[in-house]
Each structure stands twice: as structure tokens, then as C-alpha cells.
Amino acid sequence: MKKIISLFLLLFLYNISFSQELLATVQVNAQQIQGSNQQAFKALEKSLRDFINNTSWTGKKLQNFEKVKSNFALVISEKDGNRYKATLVVQAVRPVYNSTYESPLLNLQDTKFGFEYIENENLIFNERQFSGKNLIDVISFYVYVILGYDADSFQSMAGTQWFQKAQLVAQNGESQNTYDGWKQVNEPRNRSQLIREILNPNMSQLRSTYYTYHRAGLDNLFNQDQTGAKKVIFDALMQLKMYENSFQQNYYFDIFMTTKADEIFNIFDSNNNGGLVIADLKQLMMTISPKNTETKWNRWK
Incomplete structure (x- = not known):
């Protein structure tokens, strides 16, 4: 990064x-x-x-x-x-x-x-x-x-x-x-x-996640202590679980994952994740972004 x-x-x-x-x-x-x-x-x-x-x-x-x-x-x-x-x-x-x-x-x-x-x-x-x-x-x-x-x-x-x-x-x-x-x-x-x-009320959670991910998460990620920012990003991404049965037909969701997959992987590709249960996020990412399973999510420790 x-x-x-x-x-x-x-x-x-x-x-x-x-x-x-x-x-x-x-x-x-x-x-x-x-x-x-x-x-x-x-x-x-x-x-x-x-x-x-x-x-x-x-x-x-x-x-x-x-x-x-x-x-x-x-x-x-x-x-x-x-x-x-x-x-x-x-x-x-x-x-x-x-x-x-x-x-x-x-x-x-x-x-x-x-x-x-x-x-x-x-x-x-x-x-x-x-x-x-x-x-x-x-x-x-x-x-x-x-x-x-x-x-x-x-x-x-x-x-x-x-x-x-x-x-x-x-x-x-x-x-x-x-x-x-x-x-x-x-x-x-x-x-x-x-x-x-994007304007469908059913996608308001993704838009809310988008805001929290960036403003409360990324904008604090480069502080000396990254623990709080990583937890915010982790929690925001876990909110996307509500789309796990509908993401395949959703263009807006697909663009989000295409745009953010590398960044999400890099954020949590370390041994310093503040006690977060990365296995939970890994399982979710494998479900909603399966094409990145081998190149990204399976490489998380």
C-alpha cells in the first residue's frame, strides 16, 4: 500500500x-x-x-x-x-x-x-x-x-x-x-x-459500509496503532454478509469487490490484526468473491 x-x-x-x-x-x-x-x-x-x-x-x-x-x-x-x-x-x-x-x-x-x-x-x-x-x-x-x-x-x-x-x-x-x-x-x-x-434502498447497507470503510477505517489506518481502524474495516466488511445470497446478480456489489479486493487483502495480510477472527472474514470473502480465493483469501494466515 x-x-x-x-x-x-x-x-x-x-x-x-x-x-x-x-x-x-x-x-x-x-x-x-x-x-x-x-x-x-x-x-x-x-x-x-x-x-x-x-x-x-x-x-x-x-x-x-x-x-x-x-x-x-x-x-x-x-x-x-x-x-x-x-x-x-x-x-x-x-x-x-x-x-x-x-x-x-x-x-x-x-x-x-x-x-x-x-x-x-x-x-x-x-x-x-x-x-x-x-x-x-x-x-x-x-x-x-x-x-x-x-x-x-x-x-x-x-x-x-x-x-x-x-x-x-x-x-x-x-x-x-x-x-x-x-x-x-x-x-x-x-x-x-x-x-x-446504487440507488436501490436494498443496497443502502453497501453504501453505508463504503462510507464506514473509508472514513472511519482507512482514514485512521495509518495511525501508529492500527488496531482500531482494522476493527472498523473488519466490522464494516462483515456487514456485507447480508448479500451473500444475492451478490451474483448485483453489478454494484461486483464492482465493489473488483475495486477493493487487492486493498482488502493487503490490509489484513499481516500478523498484526489485533485479535480479529480473520477466519470469519476469510470465509465471507470466499463466499462473496470466490474468484479471489486462491490468489488472495487462502493466503491469509
Whole structure:
């Protein structure tokens, strides 16, 4: 858990509010498209970076050290005129108090990203209607999801207003039948499913766990005595037992485990766990994250 971050963390420690804008990097990879004008993809990369970082998503003016660090990686697989098919990887991190560590907030892969783009066109977002081209709609959806995740990690349920913005974008996307990834039927792991699950009252325990895990747990984990912070994280994770019979169909839950599995493993991969019954957590993790059993959970002592 040793990642170096910039001086902004020291300044961040004096800011008691949570971040609400993004500081994003963007990569566009078009190596699969042979013979295409690579300059157009560089223009797309710059346009998306400027769009994400320069749009006022929350109406607040923040310094860079206050913003949510994120990454959007776009791998384009098909091109037909001005229409493209791609995979989008979305990642975001959160600084942890009293440390140089950045905790992953979100790590997902959207494989159903089709869009239309003309080189150097202006990217302007209107939350009230679908753009018709799907590019800024998908990107804006994930921007609001990131803002929601970040806010939830600093204050219980504080991300609701941003998740509701994402839901509105999803509803606009569902109103058309041109692009995949928005439909509520026949498209498992789609954007509309994700935002419905996040805002579903049945998932309030996961959102509560998300807050406790970060704010009361991780933010105290780098104190000299880690015992209390580890117990908070342990107890928060054990609350997820209520999902052990339903996690398989839940996209939101799956993203949580995908994003946090390495971190959870590292936190408790030591002989200094303050008397916690790691066997109980191990059994739960093997149940709700079975794909990590051999590489992670079975390695806990």
C-alpha cells in the first residue's frame, strides 16, 4: 500500500469537505484500427480530457488538490465512418489521511461503448436530453458516478445527488434504441442497472459500509496503532454478509469487490490484526468473491 502522490495530499488534510470535481487523465488507444488517421484519435483524447476537466459538473470552483483523481482509458476496436465501437475503462482514487496512499474508489470496464465523433467537434453536455451521439452521454454518466462514489466515501449517502444526476443521464440513454449499454433488458451489467442498484434502498447497507470503510477505517489506518481502524474495516466488511445470497446478480456489489479486493487483502495480510477472527472474514470473502480465493483469501494466515 505504498503509492506516491503529489503535495496535494498535505493540502487536502486541511480541507474538511469532500471533492466534487474531477482531475482526469484520458487515453485513447486506436491501435486496432489499421490505416486510420491517428491524429483524429489524438484530437478525441484531448477533447475528452478538456470536456471532463473543464465542465462545471457541480457548480463549485475547486483547486486541483481538491478534485477527484480519475482515469478514462478508451480502446477503440471498430470504425465505420464517424461511428466507433470501443471499450471504456473508468478508474478513480481517493487520498487517505496521514499517508501517501491512494485508495481505489472505482475500477470498471464498459465493453458496450458505441459512439459517433467528428474530429474537433465541440463536446457540450445537456443533462436534459440525449446528445444523439452517445459519447458525452456515457462519459458524463461515469463522471457523475465517480462524484457519487467519492462523496459517499466522505459522508454517509452524500453521493445521492450525483447518482441521481447519473440516473437522469441513463434515463435519457434508455429513451433511444441506437446504442447499447443503456437497455434494462437483455444487457447484463449495463449502465442503467448499475445506477438503479446504487440507488436501490436494498443496497443502502453497501453504501453505508463504503462510507464506514473509508472514513472511519482507512482514514485512521495509518495511525501508529492500527488496531482500531482494522476493527472498523473488519466490522464494516462483515456487514456485507447480508448479500451473500444475492451478490451474483448485483453489478454494484461486483464492482465493489473488483475495486477493493487487492486493498482488502493487503490490509489484513499481516500478523498484526489485533485479535480479529480473520477466519470469519476469510470465509465471507470466499463466499462473496470466490474468484479471489486462491490468489488472495487462502493466503491469509
